[in-house]
Amino acid sequence: MTEMILLVDDDCNILDGYRRSLSREFLMQTAESGQQALELAAKNGPYAVVVSDMRMPVMDGLQLLSRIKAQSPDTIRVMLTGNADVDTAINAINEGSIFRFLNKPCSKEVMAKTLTAALMQYRLVTAEKQLLEQTLSGSIQVLTEVLSLVNPAAFSRAERARRYMHHIVTAMSLGNPWQYEVAAMLSQLGCVTLAPETIDAVYSGQKLSPNEQAQYDAHPSVAYELLSKIPRLEPIAWMIEHQNRPVSEVGDSNMAGMRVGAEILRITLAYEKLIRKGTSRTEAAHSLARQNKNFSPEFFQALVTLDPNVEEGEIRKCLIEELSPGMIIQQEVHTREGALLVSKGQEVTPALIFKLKIFHARRAIGGSVTVSVPTTKPALGKGSS
Numbered sequence: 001m002t003e004m005i006l007l008v009d010d011d012c013n014i015l016d017g018y019r020r021s022l023s024r025e026f027l028m029q030t031a032e033s034g035q036q037a038l039e040l041a042a043k044n045g046p047y048a049v050v051v052s053d054m055r056m057p058v059m060d061g062l063q064l065l066s067r068i069k070a071q072s073p074d075t076i077r078v079m080l081t082g083n084a085d086v087d088t089a090i091n092a093i094n095e096g097s098i099f100r101f102l103n104k105p106c107s108k109e110v111m112a113k114t115l116t117a118a119l120m121q122y123r124l125v126t127a128e129k130q131l132l133e134q135t136l137s138g139s140i141q142v143l144t145e146v147l148s149l150v151n152p153a154a155f156s157r158a159e160r161a162r163r164y165m166h167h168i169v170t171a172m173s174l175g176n177p178w179q180y181e182v183a184a185m186l187s188q189l190g191c192v193t194l195a196p197e198t199i200d201a202v203y204s205g206q207k208l209s210p211n212e213q214a215q216y217d218a219h220p221s222v223a224y225e226l227l228s229k230i231p232r233l234e235p236i237a238w239m240i241e242h243q244n245r246p247v248s249e250v251g252d253s254n255m256a257g258m259r260v261g262a263e264i265l266r267i268t269l270a271y272e273k274l275i276r277k278g279t280s281r282t283e284a285a286h287s288l289a290r291q292n293k294n295f296s297p298e299f300f301q302a303l304v305t306l307d308p309n310v311e312e313g314e315i316r317k318c319l320i321e322e323l324s325p326g327m328i329i330q331q332e333v334h335t336r337e338g339a340l341l342v343s344k345g346q347e348v349t350p351a352l353i354f355k356l357k358i359f360h361a362r363r364a365i366g367g368s369v370t371v372s373v374p375t376t377k378p379a380l381g382k383g384s385s
Contacts, residue, residue: 002027003048003119008037008064009080010056014104021108026115034059038067046072049118051111053104054081069097074125076118080104139230140182145351147189153199154191156343161187161265161272164306168268171302176257183239183265189226190219190240196340203276220244239265246292264299267292271303281306315372320356323348323371331370341365 008031009015015030022028029044031037034056041047050068052061065077077097082104099121100114148155165184169177191199198212208216220241227237235258242262267288274284285303289295315330325348333342333356341359342352348371359365 003122004029004044005049005051005115005119006031006037006040006045006047007051008032008034008056008061009053011053014053018111022112022115025112026119033057034061034064034067037064038071041068041071045075047075048122049076049078049115051078051080051115054079065098074122074129076122076125078102078114078118080106136230136232139233140186143189143226144185145349147192148346148349149351149355150192151188151194151196151199152340152343152346153196153203154188154194156345157203157269157272157276158185158188159347160276160345161185161268164268164272164303165264167306168264168299168302171305172296172298179236179239180261180264182233183236183243183261184268186223186227186236187240187243187265187269188219188223190222190224193222194219200340205277217244235261238262242266243269263292263295267295267299315370317368318371319368320353320360323353323356323369325349325353327371327373329369330372333365333369335359335364337364342369 005026005028007015007018007028010032012032015032019028019030029040029047031040034052035058037050037052041050047068050065052064054061056064061079061081065079068075068077076099078100079098080102099118102110102114106114144155144158147158161184162181165181166177168174169180174180194215198208198216201208201212202216220243224237224241227233227240230237238255238258239261243265246266247259247262270288271281271284274287275281279287282304285300285306288303289297289300318327327348329342329344329346329348332340332344335341342356346352356365356369360367
C-alpha cells in the first residue's frame with residue numbers, strides 16, 4: 001500500500017516550497033484549504049500522514065485534523081502553525097490527537113525528520129491493527145471449530161442464527177455488521193459446558209430438570225466469561241451475555257450500540273427457535289413484532305423477507321473423502337449407537353472432515369453424507385471498526 005502524505009496550507013508558496021524540497025523523499029499531495037483536503041481524503045485516502053496549517057479560513061487546522069481522525073483513525077496527524085501559544089498546542093493535541101506540533105517557519109530538515117517519524121508511527125499502528133485483526137479472526141475461527149466438534153447441535157443453531165443475522169444487518173444497512181454476525185456465531189459458545197443430551201432435550205422441546213435448566217440458562221454468562229478476555233470482543237461478549245432477556249434503556253451513550261446488538265441477537269435467536277419448530281417465517285416475524293412493539297419495524301420486515309434456504313445449492317450425497325470446506329450438511333449424521341455427530345445446517349470445515357474420516361475409519365458411521373454447496377457464502381466481517 002502506498003504511504004501518501006497530504007500537506008495542507010492556505011499559502012501556496014509554502015506548499016510549493018515543500019514540494020520542491022521534499023518530493024524526492026516522500027510521496028506527497030497538497031491542498032490549499034480544509035475542504036479541499038477532505039475531498040482529496042475521500043477520493044484518494046486514507047493518507048498515511050496529514051500535515052495541516054493551524055490558521056486557515058473557513059476551516060482551521062484543528063477542525064480539519066479532527067475530521068480526518070474521524071474518517072481515518074490510523075492517519076498520523078501533524079499540526080503546523082505560526083502561533084505557538086500553549087493553549088493552541090493543548091487544544092490541538094487533545095481534540096485532534098496530534099502526533100507532532102511544529103512552529104512556522106519549519107525548516108526542510110525538521111519537516112523531513114517529522115514526516116519520517118510519522119511514517120514509522122503509521123507503520124507501527126497499521127501493523128498492530130493487522131495483527132489484531134488476524135488474531136481476532138483466528139480466535140473466532142478456533143472457537144467456532146471447537147463448538148462444532150464438541151456440541152454440533154449448538155453449533156448448528158449458531159450457524160443458522162449467523163445466516164439470519166447476515167440477512168438482517170444487510171437489509172437494515174447497519175454499521176459494523178461483523179459485530180452482529182460474530183455475536184450470533186458465538187452466541188452458543190457457552191454450551192460447550194453442557195452435556196449433548198441436555199442440548200438435544202432443549203432443541204426437541206423436552207422439559208429439563210431444575211438443575212439442567214439452571215445450567216442451560218447460564219450458558220450466555222459462560223460465553224461472556226470466555227469472550228470478554230479477548231481484546232476487542234468485549235462488546236460482543238456483552239451482547240451475548242444479554243441474549244435471553246430484554247435490555248432496558250442504557251443511559252451511557254457508549255453502550256447504546258451494545259444494547260441494540262443484544263436486542264437484535266435476542267430476537268434473532270427467538271426467530272430461529274420458532275422456525276426450528278415449524279413456524280413459517282412470516283408468522284414468526286409477525287409474532288415477534290407483536291411481542292416487541294418498541295423495536296425497529298425494519299428489523300421485522302427483514303425477517304419477513306428472509307429465506308433460510310437462499311444460500312443452498314443442489315442437495316446431493318457425497319462421499320466423506322470428497323467433502324470440501326464450504327459445503328453444508330443437509331442431514332444429521334449419527335453414529336451407529338445413535339449419538340449425534342453432525343447437525344443439519346453445519347458447515348463443512350477441515351476439522352469436521354478430519355472428524356468424519358476418523359469415525360468412518362472406526363466403522364462408526366457410513367461412508368457418505370448429504371450436503372449442499374451454497375451458491376453464496378456470507379463471510380464474517382473483520383474486527384475493524
